[in-house]
Amino acid sequence: MNSSAQSDLLQTLQTTLYDDIPLTNAMGLTVLSYDGTSLVLQAPLAPNINHKNTAFAGSLNAVLTLTGWGLLWLLLKELDLAGKIVIQDSTVNYLLPVTQDFSSTCLKPAPDQLARFEKTLRQHHRARLELEVNLIEQERLAVSLKGRYVAYLL
Amino acid sequence: MNSSAQSDLLQTLQTTLYDDIPLTNAMGLTVLSYDGTSLVLQAPLAPNINHKNTAFAGSLNAVLTLTGWGLLWLLLKELDLAGKIVIQDSTVNYLLPVTQDFSSTCLKPAPDQLARFEKTLRQHHRARLELEVNLIEQERLAVSLKGRYVAYLL
Numbered sequence: 220m221n222s223s224a225q226s227d228l229l230q231t232l233q234t235t236l237y238d239d240i241p242l243t244n245a246m247g248l249t250v251l252s253y254d255g256t257s258l259v260l261q262a263p264l265a266p267n268i269n270h271k272n273t274a275f276a277g278s279l280n281a282v283l284t285l286t287g288w289g290l291l292w293l294l295l296k297e298l299d300l301a302g303k304i305v306i307q308d309s310t311v312n313y314l315l316p317v318t319q320d321f322s323s324t325c326l327k328p329a330p331d332q333l334a335r336f337e338k339t340l341r342q343h344h345r346a347r348l349e350l351e352v353n354l355i356e357q358e359r360l361a362v363s364l365k366g367r368y369v370a371y372l373l
Numbered sequence: 374m375n376s377s378a379q380s381d382l383l384q385t386l387q388t389t390l391y392d393d394i395p396l397t398n399a400m401g402l403t404v405l406s407y408d409g410t411s412l413v414l415q416a417p418l419a420p421n422i423n424h425k426n427t428a429f430a431g432s433l434n435a436v437l438t439l440t441g442w443g444l445l446w447l448l449l450k451e452l453d454l455a456g457k458i459v460i461q462d463s464t465v466n467y468l469l470p471v472t473q474d475f476s477s478t479c480l481k482p483a484p485d486q487l488a489r490f491e492k493t494l495r496q497h498h499r500a501r502l503e504l505e506v507n508l509i510e511q512e513r514l515a516v517s518l519k520g521r522y523v524a525y526l527l
Contacts, residue, residue, distance in 0.1 A: 281431025
């Protein structure tokens with residue numbers, strides 16, 4: 220995929236998030252970048268703040284959850300498959316308070332894991348993928364999510 | 374605590390959530406009830422909807438996280454202790470789609486667990502409490518959170 224097509228895709232992902240999940244507007248969530256390997260979403264601190272002047276755990280969780288969701292959305296586009304994506308379960312570790320505007324990153328899984336995912340999805344029209352999403356602040360891991368997502372072909 | 378004092382406390386919790394975490398306004402979160410044993414928070418579907426016309430996982434997670442947080446806030450008030458509360462980690466299972474306005478419930482832990490929590494908190498000015506929060510829709514468990522919260526005395 221060339222960089223212009225990738226930029227269009229990111230714009231579509233941004234619009235999809237805003238249109239489909241109104242709360243992402245209130246959170247100021249934006250799709251920052253995707254280089255074919257990792258997706259980065261970001262959000263400002265102000266609308267997501269809590270009583271300790273750090274980011275509210277619920278907002279952090281939402282941004283990390285959507286970063287994994289967004290990576291899977293991009294994977295389906297790359298596979299040229301139309302599907303829906305849900306999160307089945309997740310575990311989040313809130314390791315450090317987040318004190319400024321933040322971004323979270325989801326890496327594409329290893330090729331063998333991706334190949335298994337694609338094979339299962341094409342055969343059974345349903346496949347599960349485990350994704351890890353991390354939020355780094357000042358070179359330290361502040362929040363980490365491990366989530367199991369399920370894609371269903373439409 | 375009599376019911377008038379309890380009602381005042383719930384109003385204070387509601388105000389605290391709205392004032393300290395602006396996103397709870399956008400979510401339409403309200404503190405519904407506390408009977409001395411279980412705290413119930415509720416939110417309308419509309420501002421928390423997703424592309425499948427069900428509740429967005431991030432909103433569900435936020436409401437459940439705050440229900441546990443709110444129960445611990447009430448516990449500190451009952452112990453007449455001033456403290457701050459953070460969530461350390463949580464695991465959430467999204468078992469069924471949530472298709473209407475929803476409420477989530479956090480039960481006060483067993484007396485021996487509470488007694489240990491209080492003793493540790495008074496001795497070390499810091500104590501951890503594991504809480505479970507459930508969202509029931511049409512008599513079925515739809516979302517379940519297990520979270521570890523930490524209270525620090527101020």
